[in-house]
Amino acid sequence: MRPLIVANWKCNPSTFAEAKKLFIAIDKGAKGKKAAVVICPPFVFIPGLSALRGSFLKLGAQDAFPEEGAFTGQVSIRMLKQFGCEYAIIGHSEKRALGETNEIINKKIKACLDNAIIPIFCIGESGKERKEGKTGEVLERQLELGLKGISKFRIQNSKLIIVYEPIWAISKGKDWNACDAGKARQADVLIRKIIAKLYGKLAGDNVRIIYGGSVNPDNALEFIEKAKMDGLLSGAASLDAKKFIAILSKF
Ligand code: 13P
Numbered sequence: 001m002r003p004l005i006v007a008n009w010k011c012n013p014s015t016f017a018e019a020k021k022l023f024i025a026i027d028k029g030a031k032g033k034k035a036a037v038v039i040c041p042p043f044v045f046i047p048g049l050s051a052l053r054g055s056f057l058k059l060g061a062q063d064a065f066p067e068e069g070a071f072t073g074q075v076s077i078r079m080l081k082q083f084g085c086e087y088a089i090i091g092h093s094e095k096r097a098l099g100e101t102n103e104i105i106n107k108k109i110k111a112c113l114d115n116a117i118i119p120i121f122c123i124g125e126s127g128k129e130r131k132e133g134k135t136g137e138v139l140e141r142q143l144e145l146g147l148k149g150i151s152k153f154r155i156q157n158s159k160l161i162i163v164y165e166p167i168w169a170i171s172k173g174k175d176w177n178a179c180d181a182g183k184a185r186q187a188d189v190l191i192r193k194i195i196a197k198l199y200g201k202l203a204g205d206n207v208r209i210i211y212g213g214s215v216n217p218d219n220a221l222e223f224i225e226k227a228k229m230d231g232l233l234s235g236a237a238s239l240d241a242k243k244f245i246a247i248l249s250k251f
Contacts, residue, residue: 001230002034002035002036002251003034003035003036003224003229003230003231003232003251004035004036004038004161004208004210004230004231004232005035005036005037005038005231005232005234005247005248006037006038006040006060006087006089006120006163006210006212006231006232006233006234007026007037007038007039007040007234007238007244008040008062008089008092008212008233008234008235008238009022009039009040009041009042009062009235009238009239010042010062010094010235011042012042012239013239016044016045016048019041019042019045019048019049020048020049020052022239022241023039023041023049023052023057024052025241025245026039026057026238026241026244026245027052027053027054027056027057029241029244029245029248030056030057030245030248031056033248033249033251034251035231035248035251036058036231037056037057037058037248038057038058038059038060038086038087038120039057039058039059039060039238040059040060040061040062040087040089040120041059041062042062043061043062043075043080046059046061046080046083046085047083050083050084050085053084058086058087059083059084059085059086059087060085060086060087060088060089060118060120061075061080061085061087061088061089062088062089062092063075063088063089063090063092063095063108064076064077064080064085064088064090064108064111064112064117065077065108066107066108066110066111067111077111077112077115077117078115080117081115081116081117085117086117086118087117087118087119087120087161088108088112088117088118088119088120089120089122089163089233090105090108090109090112090119090120090121090122090146091105091108091109091121091122091123091142091146092122092165093122093124093165093167093170094170102141102142102145102146103145105121105145105146106145106146106147106148106149109121109146109147109150109160110149110150113150113154113158113160118158118159118160118161119160119161120161120163120210120233121146121147121160121161121162121163122163122165122212122233123138123139123142123143123146123162123163123164123165123191124138124139124142124163124164124165124166124167124169124212124213125138125139125166125167125168126138126167126168127166127167127168130166130168135166135187135190136190139164139187139190139191139194140194143162143191143194143195143198144194144198147198147199152199152200152203155195155198155199155203155207156199156200156202156203156206159208160207160208161208161209161210161230161231162191162195162207162208162209162210163209163210163211163212163233164184164187164188164191164209164210164211164212164229165211165212165213165233166179166183166187166213168213169212169213169214170212170213170214170235171213171214171235171236176214176216176219177213177214178213178214178215178216178219179211179213179214180222181219181222181223181226181227182226182227184211184223184226184227184229185226185227185228188209188211188227188228188229191207191209192204192205192207192209195207208230208231209229209230210229210230210231210232210233211223211227211229211231211232211233212232212233212234212235214236215232215233215234215235215237215247216237216243216247217237217243217246217247217250220232220247220250221250221251224250224251232247234247
């Protein structure tokens with residue numbers, strides 16, 4: 001399977017001119033590579049980048065609101081779809097830190113599935129939770145509550161993507177502090193077990209799981225080859241066209 005490489009630009013860059021330059025550079029460098037690439041820019045850049053999009057790069061949003069109406073500051077799934085967004089990151093730890101709950105995440109995932117947007121559903125433990133040996137229970141709870149009420153048939157037949165993104169491994173834009181491939185492998189096995197328990201073996205075997213947290217050109221291949229991840233979610237490295245293309249070139 002082609003690895004799926006997702007760029008999460010977070011709240012960067014500052015101007016549309018920079019966003020456009022980065023997008024065009026990635027588009028050029030990504031052509032002919034084996035990986036499938038999804039770019040998730042800030043909302044305001046989506047219409048402009050959508051107009052530049054060729055057939056290679058796919059667009060995603062960093063969030064997606066399930067409803068329309070009196071919801072100040074939100075951007076709905078239908079609004080995003082108009083501009084060619086096919087994916088949405090849901091439940092990122094940086095949004096959870098601002099108060100997003102498992103219940104809200106669950107509503108967003110359901111709405112994405114209802115509207116044929118592929119949810120890129122982030123789960124992961126904090127450094128403290130890992131030290132206390134709670135990784136398994138944290139992942140199980142996030143999966144159980146985030147996917148609550150979604151039918152087995154739907155999970156088995158959706159293109160849902162789960163991201164294992166341990167909070168302690170996120171770079172904050174500076175130092176790489178990646179989880180090693182061994183720990184990522186354990187998380188992949190554990191997540192498949194939990195999904196199999198909740199939704200059956202077929203879902204556990206087939207769900208796409210990708211890794212996020214300090215991904216860079218030096219460690220990218222390990223997560224695919226050793227940890228057997230189906231792809232990567234990149235933050236800081238995706239803001240540097242050279243680094244991001246170097247990641248894509250590993251496959
Ligand atoms: P970094 O790649 O900068 O560690 O960010 C990871 C992340 O949060 C992607 O969603």
